Amino acid sequence: MDAIVLAGGIPSPEDPLYNYTHGQSKALVDIAGMPMAQWVLDALGGATSIDHVLVVGQDQDCGLTCAKPLHFLSDQGHILDNIKAGLRHNNQRNPSASRILLASSDIPTITPEIVDWRVHKSLEHETDIDFAVVDRKTMETRFPGANRSYVRLNDCELCGGDLNVIQVALIEKEQLWARLIAARKNAFKQAALLGIDLLLLLLLGRLSLKGAERRVCERIGVKGRACLSPYAEVAMDVDKPHQLELLRQDLTNRGTPIT
Numbered sequence: 001m002d003a004i005v006l007a008g009g010i011p012s013p014e015d016p017l018y019n020y021t022h023g024q025s026k027a028l029v030d031i032a033g034m035p036m037a038q039w040v041l042d043a044l045g046g047a048t049s050i051d052h053v054l055v056v057g058q059d060q061d062c063g064l065t066c067a068k069p070l071h072f073l074s075d076q077g078h079i080l081d082n083i084k085a086g087l088r089h090n091n092q093r094n095p096s097a098s099r100i101l102l103a104s105s106d107i108p109t110i111t112p113e114i115v116d117w118r119v120h121k122s123l124e125h126e127t128d129i130d131f132a133v134v135d136r137k138t139m140e141t142r143f144p145g146a147n148r149s150y151v152r153l154n155d156c157e158l159c160g161g162d163l164n165v166i167q168v169a170l171i172e173k174e175q176l177w178a179r180l181i182a183a184r185k186n187a188f189k190q191a192a193l194l195g196i197d198l199l200l201l202l203l204l205g206r207l208s209l210k211g212a213e214r215r216v217c218e219r220i221g222v223k224g225r226a227c228l229s230p231y232a233e234v235a236m237d238v239d240k241p242h243q244l245e246l247l248r249q250d251l252t253n254r255g256t257p258i259t
Contacts, residue, residue, distance in 0.1 A: 001051065001119050001165075002097050003044050004086040007037045007064075007105035008057025008075035016240045027058065027105035029244070032251035036238065039108035039251065041066040046112030049119035050101070052094065056086040057105075087171045097168060104162035108247055109233040109254075115163070118234065121227055122165035129170065129224040132161030133209075134235040142232035143250075146243060155208045158226075161234035170222065 007027035011018045021029050027037035037055070044050050045067030053066050057075040064070070071093070076085045087100060101119060103110075122130040136150050136157035150157040207215065209226055217224045229235070238244050 001049055001099060001101050002090055002094060003050050003053045003101040003103055003115075004083070004090060005037065005040055005044070005053060005055045005103050005105050006057060006079060006082055006086070007055050008077075008079070008082045017238070017244065020241065020244060025058065025062075026238075028062065029238075031108050031244070031248050032254075035064060036108050037105035038064055040103055040105055040110060041070070043110045043112050043115050044068065044103065047115035047119070048112075049116045052090075054086055054090050055105075056082045056089075084171050084174075087168055091168055099165050099167055102162075102164050102166060104237060106238040107162050107234060107236060108238070109236055109250060110163065110231075111233070114231045114233055117231065118163050118227075118229070119165070125225050126223070127165075127225045128167045128222040130165040130227055131224065132163050132229045132234045133158040133226050134161055134229050134232050138230060139232045139235060143236050143246060145246060146236060147240075148235065153207050153209055153212060158209070158228075159235050161229055162237050163234040173222075 007025065009027075010023060010025055011021045015021075017026060017029070028035040030036075031039060037058070041053065041055070041064055044053050050068055052069045052071065054071045054073060055062075055064060056073045058064060058072055059074055060072045062072070071089070073082075073085060073089050076082045083102065090097060090100060099122070101115075101122075118132065136148075136159070139146060139148055139159060148159045150159050209228070213224065213226045236243075236247065238247060
């Protein structure tokens with residue numbers, strides 16, 4: 001499977017990470033001696049399930065490398081535009097690809113083993129979207145103090161991951177993606193987009209994971225699956241300074257990954 005790494009965007013002065021990036025790309029901020037995105041590329045490069053990697057949001061002179069064939073596409077200005085451009089660019093190179101692994105550049109603790117697990121799990125089902133979720137206990141055991149936000153269901157509390165698999169053809173549903181990406185940082189906003197009854201069921205904790213999965217897919221007209229990940233790393237992204245410092249310490253303790 002081919003992979004797309006979303007590495008665009010420069011934090012504005014209002015962004016919590018602005019003082020760490022100094023006007024440079026968030027994907028290139030240093031973590032334990034390497035650009036944050038390089039950790040992600042090393043994980044993808046060491047995964048047996050990955051063929052080619054496309055970095056969207058950086059140019060060839062950014063200094064990023066990968067053990068797998070690596071391609072670059074400049075920042076298109078918005079995350080939705082980067083996803084669409086990345087899918088179309090990859091489709092031109094590899095028209096036979098039906099599914100793509102989407103990874104954000106700010107999940108630097110993923111490993112080749114996690115990538116392979118994620119790809120293989122997605123291939124067990126025929127879905128439009130195979131999206132990763134992580135249970136609160138799993139997240140807080142692995143990354144205490146991460147302070148992620150969670151959705152409470154009647155059988156678990158979950159946060160969303162940033163290592164997901166989608167059908168290439170799905171990108172043509174532009175209105176759907178524009179709405180979901182605009183609300184992706186707030187799960188309750190996403191629920192509100194789908195209807196007040198679903199939102200109320202979430203607030204009351206009356207939906208199970210499978211029930212929420214079914215209701216959401218029915219509303220937006222896609223065949224999707226929530227993949228409960230035993231790996232907190234797929235959801236440990238870097239949005240705030242304390243998360244950056246947490247992962248700097250974590251990866252300093254790990255050392256340079258072997259690919």
